Amino acid sequence: MDAKQWGVYVHIPFCRQKCFYCDFPSFAGRERYWEDYTGALCREIAVRGSYYRQQWGKPATIYLGGGTPSILPEKFMKQLLSELRQIFLPDGKAEEFTVECNPGTVDEPYLAMLRNRGVNRLSFGVQSFDDTLLKRIGRIHNGQQAVDAVAMARRVGFANLSLDLMYGLPGQTLEQLKESVEQALSLKPEHISIYGLQLEEGTAFYRMQELGKLNLPTDDVTEAMYDYMTEYLPSQGYERYEISNFARPGFESRHNMSYWQDVPYLGVGAAAHSYLDGQRWAAFAELDRYMDAIKENRIPVEPEEAATTAIAIEEFCFLALRTAKGISREKFLQKFGREMDVWYGTVLRDLSARKLLVDDGRYVRLTRQGMKYGNLVFEKFLLDAQDF
Structure with a gap:
């Protein structure tokens, strides 16, 4: 298989605080797992990663998502990045190597460390630059920290940055959204993702909605937010290449495009999904179960039901x-x-x-x-x- 036709996803299931809208497999307050989980990840990469590397050659993209990958202390992140480079990147470079970051968990030395170890793209989960909204949705950072994180990333040499924003948030007005979009544009990111709030079962917001305690914008306001973004961002040089994603020409997320274009990918880590040889696989979501399987030299995944x-x-x-x-x-x-x-x-x-x-x-x-x-x-x- 052509080496450019597959990717690698690594799941870091830790965060400092669970956002009120989040239903992703992630956990707050699990610092005691960081060291053992990093070791388990590295062992899985060494075994499963080596197999597919030998079969298919160097992957085109590597993506660290979560959770909050940037919550990992520097020594564990260095260990993980070293293993990824050793197994997948014999020349030390990937065409696209992304790490998701929360602006409240990074400083300049940490970002420089990522850059120096082959990461060439950062995705910042900003969501909004409005501090009141950020607190309301459970984010740990404020708007100034997001601005500072982008500035630090530029200083250490990152030339490919993505910012996530959200609309339809509790109490959010169209004017607040416009202000956040303008602030994002002033930072000149290469990529912008904008997601409408979804009330997922099991989240804090879902429970609040059931209790009638969630003040969401009306459908008309949410539609106006959608129309504003989908009209305005292209006028500012950001081409809409996917329903929720906008990019300057040449800066589309190659890794995410692989998901939408039927390209195989290897998922590593607890709860990570893989799409390999036409079969989908899901890793054990429970941290202990995942790490126990690695210790026992078992592959920590099981096939999903074969699709008809x-x-x-x-x-x-x-x-x-x-x-x-x-x-x-x-x-x-x-x-x-x-x-x-x-x-x-x-x-x-x-x-x-x-x-x-x-x-x-x-x-x-x-x-x-x-x-x-x-x-x-x-x-x-x-x-x-x-x-x-």
Whole structure:
């Protein structure tokens, strides 16, 4: 397999405080696990990573996500980065090597250490520059720390920075969102991700909503926020290449694009997911179970239920439709052996007539209106298993 056609994801499941909207597999107050978990990660990388490195060559992308990867103390992060470079990067370089950071957990020496050990892209979880909103959603940093983190990253040599922002937050106004977007633009990041608040079961915000204690913006205000961002960011040089992601030309997240383009990836760490040889795998989410498996020289993953043909087709379409490029008819034919129209001919004609899709014969993609109402479009791509 071409070495440029796979990636590596490393999960760091630790954070200082669980954000009120977060349903990711992450834990606060688990400092006692840091050393043992780092050691387990390195052993998994040495075994599983070496196998796929030998099979496929050097990965194009490496991504450390969480949780909060930057919460790891420097000595553990150095240990992890050294193992990643030794196993995956014989020449010491990756085309894209990203680490997620919380602005409240980094200083200049720490960022310099990341840069000096091969990391070439940072993703800062800013969410907002409004201090009141940040406290309201459970973030540990303030707006000035976010500004300072970007400045420090620039000083130590990072030329590829991404900022995450959120909209639809409790008590958030359109004016507050505009101020945060303008502040973000003033920092000149290469990439901006903007996510609407989702109330996920098991989160603090979900419980508050059930109790009637969550003051969310109205649907009209949330829609105005969405329209503002999707119109304004492209006018400022940030091309929308995926439903929630905007980038200056050439700075699209290559790692995330691999998820949407059916490219294989190896997930390392507790709760990490992998997509290898057409099979999806999930690592044990419980820290003790994950680390015990590593100690016992067992692979700490189990295969997810094999996807039916219908589910595989649906998933392929859902992921590709998230991107501005859309579904490649050629790739669809190569993967499934039949043209899209066999299953979706009527759907494509209907959604095109409603100006939610564009079908140019090579790609099927969402229109701007289709991106806005993506869930309605995706629903139409669900298949009846009885047809297979």
